[in-house]
Amino acid sequence: MRRCRLIYKSIANPxxxxxxxxxxxxxxxxxxxxxxxxxxxxxxxxxxxxxxxEGPVRFVNQLFIKIANDGRHHDIELVDYEDINHTCFHDWSMRLLNLKNLDQNQSELLRQKYSHSGDAINYPNDKMLLFSLLMDAKNILLESD
Ligand SMILES: Cc1cc2nc3c(=O)[nH]c(=O)nc-3n(C[C@H](O)[C@H](O)[C@H](O)COP(=O)(O)O)c2cc1C
Incomplete structure (x- = not known):
């Protein structure tokens, strides 16, 4: 079965x-x-x-169409889409990391690595850096488990 990883960003509605x-x-x-x-x-x-x-191409595509039409956010921008042989988030059917809830050390680590505006980390335009941020987020969630 063909699998893919799709990454997008968007702006939340209030x-x-x-x-x-x-x-x-x-x-x-x-x-x-x-x-x-x-x-x-x-x-x-x-x-x-x-x-x-991440997941079977057909389901990921169907879900992204729903998400892209969801009125709870706007300015949805697809940033990466690729076929994958292995998943990076295989243990999680979906996990949320709200960066405002990080402890001081975690927050400092991210602020040293990534550009930020005030307290908010800016999502990198560079795909490698963006992926690195996702992996840092994964590790933060794993540490908190
Ligand atoms: C930021 C954001 C992320 C979402 N992520 C998911 C998701 O991972 N899986 C999912 O089923 N729905 C997700 N949704 C909700 C979908 O847009 C949609 O409301 C949901 O799948 C129910 O669709 P349905 O009842 O019309 O089938 C997300 C919505 C938003 C705004």
Missing amino acids: EILESGAIEDLMKLASERNSESGITGILLLSGDRFLQAL
């Missing part, structure tokens, strides 16, 4: 940033994703989302 809204979204997303073999990670930095979706 209602999804209200208390508990993203957590509710993640719960539903994880349930749905596990039914279709999709795994991934969602980062939130200020009001900016960055999400990686």
